[in-house]
Amino acid sequence: MGASEYDPAFLSAVKKLLTDEGGYADRARDAGGATRFGISQREYPQLDIKTLTREDAIEIYWRDWWCKFRYGALPSPLAAKMLDLAVNIGPSETARCLQRALRACGVAIAENGILGPLTRASATRANQTALIAALRSEAAAHYRLVAASKGERAAGKDFLAGWLNRAYE
Numbered sequence: 065m066g067a068s069e070y071d072p073a074f075l076s077a078v079k080k081l082l083t084d085e086g087g088y089a090d091r092a093r094d095a096g097g098a099t100r101f102g103i104s105q106r107e108y109p110q111l112d113i114k115t116l117t118r119e120d121a122i123e124i125y126w127r128d129w130w131c132k133f134r135y136g137a138l139p140s141p142l143a144a145k146m147l148d149l150a151v152n153i154g155p156s157e158t159a160r161c162l163q164r165a166l167r168a169c170g171v172a173i174a175e176n177g178i179l180g181p182l183t184r185a186s187a188t189r190a191n192q193t194a195l196i197a198a199l200r201s202e203a204a205a206h207y208r209l210v211a212a213s214k215g216e217r218a219a220g221k222d223f224l225a226g227w228l229n230r231a232y233e
Contacts, residue, residue: 070122074130077144078122081151084230088114102151125151137184139192142199146179149203152230155179161206162187165198203231 070078085102098105098113101121105113108124125147130136133155135143150158156177163175163183171186187195207227 070126071136073140073143077147078125081148133179138187145199161202162199164202165195168198169194200232204228207231
């Protein structure tokens with residue numbers, strides 16, 4: 065697909081995501097292993113991550129993330145935040161963060177880790193400013209728990225400052 069064929073909300077979201085994820089990285093302490101543009105060799109063993117192009121990464125994010133998890137059915141700023149978080153912490157944990165954020169905004173919803181019709185509808189009806197603020201807080205709490213569970217010397221501590229920056233962006 066060419067850039068003109070993608071949803072404009074997706075193009076805006078993926079542009080920020082690619083900025084956050086950067087180019088090629090292969091850090092021993094990073095559980096994601098070798099990655100390029102946030103696409104990991106572990107998740108895509110059939111790809112040559114070192115030579116993955118930006119256009120190929122965009123196509124993967126469109127097909128395997130934006131469309132698969134229906135982020136485009138959410139209001140644009142929320143959809144962008146969901147994509148960014150999902151790539152970093154996983155789609156189920158991101159949905160749980162959203163569900164906790166909805167509860168913080170007064171919406172009675174189950175925390176099941178599924179971005180289903182009820183969660184999407186509730187998120188669409190919620191006050192977007194309050195919901196995104198609550199989502200950022202929930203993501204930061206997730207990152208803090210991950211870092212704490214890994215102990216003082218583990219990778220979680222090494223990455224916590226960057227994770228918190230990502231949560232609050």
